[in-house]
Amino acid sequence: METIIVHCGAGTLRDMGGRKAAVIDSVEAGYAVLERGGSALDAAIQATIILEDSPYSNAGRGSGLNLEGEVEMDASIMTDDLRCGAVACIKNIRNPIIVARYVMEETDHVILAGKGAQRFAKILGIKRYNPITARSKELYNKFLKKVKQGKGTQYFPHLPDYIKHYNADTVGAIAMDCKGRIAVTNSTAGIMLKLPGRVGDTPVFGAGLFADRAGGVSATGHGEGIIRLCLSKVAVDSMKTNTAQQSVSYAIRKAKKHKIRCGLIAIDRRGRIGSAHTVDAMPTAYITKGTLTYKE
Ligand code: GLY
Numbered sequence: 001m002e003t004i005i006v007h008c009g010a011g012t013l014r015d016m017g018g019r020k021a022a023v024i025d026s027v028e029a030g031y032a033v034l035e036r037g038g039s040a041l042d043a044a045i046q047a048t049i050i051l052e053d054s055p056y057s058n059a060g061r062g063s064g065l066n067l068e069g070e071v072e073m074d075a076s077i078m079t080d081d082l083r084c085g086a087v088a089c090i091k092n093i094r095n096p097i098i099v100a101r102y103v104m105e106e107t108d109h110v111i112l113a114g115k116g117a118q119r120f121a122k123i124l125g126i127k128r129y130n131p132i133t134a135r136s137k138e139l140y141n142k143f144l145k146k147v148k149q150g151k152g153t154q155y156f157p158h159l160p161d162y163i164k165h166y167n168a169d170t171v172g173a174i175a176m177d178c179k180g181r182i183a184v185t186n187s188t189a190g191i192m193l194k195l196p197g198r199v200g201d202t203p204v205f206g207a208g209l210f211a212d213r214a215g216g217v218s219a220t221g222h223g224e225g226i227i228r229l230c231l232s233k234v235a236v237d238s239m240k241t242n243t244a245q246q247s248v249s250y251a252i253r254k255a256k257k258h259k260i261r262c263g264l265i266a267i268d269r270r271g272r273i274g275s276a277h278t279v280d281a282m283p284t285a286y287i288t289k290g291t292l293t294y295k296e
Contacts, residue, residue, distance in 0.1 A: 002034035003176045003271045005286035006047050009169030009188075009222040010263030010277045013141075018056030019169070020294060023231050023285040024037055026050040030175055031287040040183035041079055043175035048097040048185040051171035055133050055159075058169030060095055062133040063189030065140040071131050074185040074202040075100040080211045086203030088113040094129035095119055097187045100203070103107050109204055117200040131189075170202055172209070172218030174267045182267055184209045185215040190223065201226035206233040215269055217248070220282065221255075221262025229254060235264055235274075245276030252276040 006026045008019040031049030034040070040192050041271035052060025063071045071262045075096035076086035085104025088111055092098050099121045103112050112120050188202040200223025201208035208262060209218050210232040217232040217239075226232075231251050236249035244266040255262050256278050263277030275284050 001180055001271050003288045004030045005174040005265045007018030007265050007282055008171055013280050015056045016108035019283040021053035022056050023283050027285040027287055034177055039177040040181045044173040044183040044185040045094055047173035048187050049095050052187050054096050057213045058189050059187035061131050062136050063131045064201040066194050068196050071189050073189045073256045077104055077185045078209050078211045080213055082183040084109045084110055084205050085139045087117040088199045090117040092128045097185055097270040127245045134232040140142055168190055170220040171281055172217045176267050182211050182216040184211045184218050186218055200292050203206050205265040206230045210236045215236040217262050217266045226262050239268045242274045244268035248276045
């Protein structure tokens with residue numbers, strides 16, 4: 001029954017080699033946890049840490065910068081017994097998913113944001129880390145130059161018009177363990193050049209992710225659109241009577257009607273995999289019955 005699926009964001013064809021390597025490393029690391037008898041929660045977290053550490057994902061190290069040139073990250077976790085935890089707009093940390101797990105396991109809350117999330121990470125003894133890389137700075141300067149040339153304003157009000165040029169490389173993982181339990185994780189720095197303080201779908205339960213006994217879903221792409229449709233909950237509700245693939249296809253048809261650039265991955269209660277997107281590519285890897293498959 002051990003099954004795992006991960007993705008490295010829905011968006012353009014940029015950096016496909018690096019993103020492919022990241023999802024394969026991630027899915028293998030998560031599956032190794034499941035093979036040792038580990039929990040779906042530990043497997044999804046381990047897979048997400050590998051994706052956050054890849055400079056080719058827009059999560060953790062190498063994350064995209066906001067309009068003011070800073071990295072603000074969101075991450076979340078949910079298990080099929082409705083336990084959940086998330087951080088939003090957290091800065092100066094390497095692996096936001098670890099803090100999201102602590103929010104779920106150690107606090108009475110579901111989401112901690114901004115300075116409160118950073119303070120919580122400090123209390124936990126998590127070291128400060130600057131996630132900006134030379135490559136993320138270079139991309140930021142390139143896109144900021146376009147905005148300054150008149151393709152947007154200081155506050156970038158027409159982001160939906162421009163989003164097709166950017167990757168929204170949120171990462172996500174879903175694992176099912178030998179007991180049939182499901183855990184879903186998400187991590188992102190949001191969409192490059194977002195306004196400081198903006199929170200996307202990634203830490204919003206029902207939108208960026210959802211899990212219950214019917215299955216688990218992780219979403220990626222244009223956060224504002226995904227939130228409006230509560231896209232992950234739509235797909236999980238469908239899994240009460242349909243397969244994972246039928247359910248993500250149904251949710252993606254809805255997203256297409258609203259012209260939302262996004263993607264979904266899923267595992268249903270019988271361990272079946274689903275993935276679909278509305279964009280050029282969504283590097284995805286999964287292992288089911290011991291066999292690894294890579295998809296774009
Ligand atoms: N899906 C990532 C975001 O919009 O923040």
